[in-house]
Amino acid sequence: MPSFTLPRAARITRTQKIATALLAGVAATTGLAVTAAPGAQAASKPATSATDHVKVTAVAKQEAVAKQAAKAAKAAKADTPKTYANNLDGWIRESLDIMKAKGIPGSYEGLHRNIMRESGGDPNISNDWDINAVNGTPSKGLLQVIQPTFDAYHVSGTPDKLTDPVANITAAANYAADRYGSIDNVDSAY
8 A cells, every 4th residue: 555644844734724623613512712823724714813812711711710619619528527417317327427437237227127116216215124124224225225235336436325326326236237247137126
């Protein structure tokens, strides 16, 4: 197959024409004005004035500012601590985030199901009639945990208080993971 090489001046002009044609296509689809580089011919039409160049430059600056603002907003969001509602849904979600960070298995459904069975969602409930209560250590809180179990399975990063909703859920899930593999595997008193 024969080959030939364009003279250097022709190659530059051809490259400039292709680049200008591509820019003109982008300009047509985005509504931006494009000016041709010195010595190049525009694919669609030659630049009309210096204001076309100013428009392109202004748009480029606006895009750069927008990118910087988006980057700053993303960084600020990463620095902002996550907040949770002060209700059963919020307590479960906060516990799940702590559990995930600590490698404790469990799901929203498993926690919610067991909480509803054990306490009906009341973080201040105390069982005063079972064998634990008779022995002086009543089950308390959302997942009806006794103090010795709470002490043994308390998860750092949560309050050291048995009836704190997040601490109670997280300690109970930690206990259930050790004993049953996951709170999801618990379907009755544990």
